[in-house]
Amino acid sequence: MxxxxxxxxxxxxxxxxxxxxxxxxxxxxxxxxxxxxxxxxxxxxxxxxxxxxxxxxxxxxxxxxxxxxxxxxxxxxxxxxxxxxxxxxxxxxxxxxxxxxxxxxxxxxxxxxxxxxxxxxxxxxxxxxxxxxxxxxxxxxTEFPAESKFDHLPDEISTAPGPVGYLAIQEGCDKFCTFCVVPYTRGAEYSRPAEAIIREAERLMATGVQEIALLGQNVNAWHGEGPDGSAWSLGRLLRVLNDRFAQSHPRLRWRYTTSHPREMDDDLIAAHGEVAGLMPFLHLPIQAGSDAVLKAMNRGHRAEDYLRIVEKLRAARPDLALSGDFITGFPGETDADFEQTLQLVREARYAAAYSFKYSARPGTPGSLLPKQVPDAVSTERLHALQALLQQQSEAFNRACEGRVLDVLFERPGRQPGQLIGRSQYMQAVYVSDPGLRIGDFLPVTIAGGYANSLAGEIARREAA
CATH class of the missing domain: 3.40.50.12160 (Methylthiotransferase, N-terminal domain)
Incomplete structure (x- = not known):
């Protein structure tokens, strides 16, 4: 039994x-x-x-x-x-x-x-x-083994994951941002070999997935061993994956998360314009727009470096939708520092973002830093930042009105006959249609763009 x-x-x-x-x-x-x-x-x-x-x-x-x-x-x-x-x-x-x-x-x-x-x-x-x-x-x-856990996982996938499959290609972090516990809970950076990733992608596609998200704490730091024994970059891996499965799965979508600005090399940036199946979406956290705060966070880059990367990405893929992470009230953050964060947001233009007040994590260097920002100040800054990010998200969504977007339907909506899917820009799209099924991948005409979602109608059935 x-x-x-x-x-x-x-x-x-x-x-x-x-x-x-x-x-x-x-x-x-x-x-x-x-x-x-x-x-x-x-x-x-x-x-x-x-x-x-x-x-x-x-x-x-x-x-x-x-x-x-x-x-x-x-x-x-x-x-x-x-x-x-x-x-x-x-x-x-x-x-x-x-x-x-x-x-x-x-x-x-x-x-x-x-x-x-x-x-x-x-x-x-x-x-x-x-x-x-x-x-x-x-x-x-809770020990960190000398070998990777990935080497001991079974080949079989016991339960079909649904329309979207997750595939871990990298784990751990060597960046040691002063606010973050990940290096202590996930260990050092490790990259899975390319052949193991390709085999797992094949198993996922055998279950019927139509989108694969490549995962890692610093996913673009992946430098796994290729079949030829050399170290591959993430850009090369994306090209190989897309080319290998393009004929058998021509509509398969790829994305990757979460990225670090220090690992966005020119080859990976170019892949956004060259790999047909790579979704025009990138989650690229920066956390703050002030160089002084970025230094205190041990991010290892400046605001100018980040904006230059965004500029290159949009040159490679003009319709790229950008997402990010932000922290307000990091120790030592001044009003001037926070204004620099707002200015960076205005320049980078986000389709979506996650933002939080700083909260000290025991055992992290940030918890020991002087000049802790009062909670009321962090809250006020967070509200101002979220208002700006919300304006940008809504503007991006409204600009999609009248367009036909490719939507992969993933789950039921709140209303009978309604399903929720994701566009190629990772927007939530609501469609009410009794003929829809989870797993349908259809062109949708966008009728309304709102702060956090889109409403649409099926454009044509034969694209399923």
Whole structure:
């Protein structure tokens, strides 16, 4: 009888990928994914450490699962509870000590060991006569292995991912931005070999995906080994992937995220104009527009460098839609520094962006910097920045009115017969049409452009 696996995923697209691969690892043990957690035999909470008070939110969520586990045990059964991801990596010992009912605490580099760890947990459960774990008895696996976890993942994909597939090609970070925990939770930069990436792309396409997102904490730092033994660049990989599958999958879309400005070389920039399947969209975070703040953040580039990259990208692909990340209130940020951020936004012109107030992460250099900005000031700056970014996003969307965009439909909308898809510029597009199905890839005439989405109508059916 198949056992039921429920995975709750928080955070970035890399976590979405990791959750899918955890399901793949567990499938040979008889676990099948379920969307109804109350009857699950195993629960995995895949955590993110980027947001404020991430660990406390995990402990709060675990309170529900403690009750679920106690109820199952009272009935003579059990529920295996695992915490995975970046909070597990950063706060593993505290999780084991504060939540002894958790069976497994699995760091971001260790989930390929799930079968072994589950066997150990089962032995511990039998030894304990099926009762609740004693304090400190949960199994902790947060070491950074010498080998890559990618080398130990199964070839099979247990569940079809849907129209969009995620493919991790790079992991870790060597940049050490002073506000960021990623180097400490994901480890050093690692690039998967090109052949492994190509094989996984083939497996994804066999499930019917029509868009593949190449993932990495610093994805454009990828320099994996090619079949010829040389180190390839991301630009070369994109060209090879597109050429290899263009004939069999002529409408397949490619994109990559998340990029660092220091790794945007001329070859990759040129690929945006040369690779037909590469979507005209790029998420390129800068965080601030002040050189003084960028230096304090240890970003390793100036605002002028970033704007020059944007200029080159738009020369290669004039219709490129740009997305970015911003932080307000970083320690030492002055009113003049913030005005420089606003000016950079005006010059770069964003189709979309993510923006947040700075919040100190324990263990990062930024948490120790002097001149911490008052929360009220950070909030005021954030509101001003978001108002400008919203204006730009709405202007970009309104400029699409009357155009025909290629939309890949991914999920249901709120209204009956309504589906939501993504354009080639990553805009959310709503269409109400009883004949639509998830996975349809159709030209859509845009009837309305709004702050965060587009409304449209199917232009013609024969393009499906």
């Amino acid at each position: 198949a056992k039921k696996l429920f995975i709750k995923t928080h955070g970035c697209q890399m976590n979405v990928y990791d959750s899918a691969r955890m399901a793949d690892v567990l499938a040979p043990l008889g676990y099948a994914k379920t969307e109804t957690p109350d009857d699950a035999d195993m629960v995995i909470i895949n955590t993110c450490h980027i947001r404020e008070k991430a660990a406390e939110k995990v402990f709060s969520e675990l309170g529900h699962w403690r009750i679920r586990k106690q109820t199952a045990q009272a009935r003579g059964g059990d529920v295996t509870i695992a915490v995975a991801g970046c909070v597990a990596q950063a706060e593993g010992e505290e999780l084991v000590n504060r939540a002894p009912f958790v069976d497994l605490v699995i760091g971001s580099q260790a989930y390929h060991r799930l079968p072994e760890l589950l066997a150990r947990a089962e032995r511990a459960r039998v030894k304990g006569s099926g009762g609740p774990h004693a304090a400190g008895q949960g199994i902790l696996a």
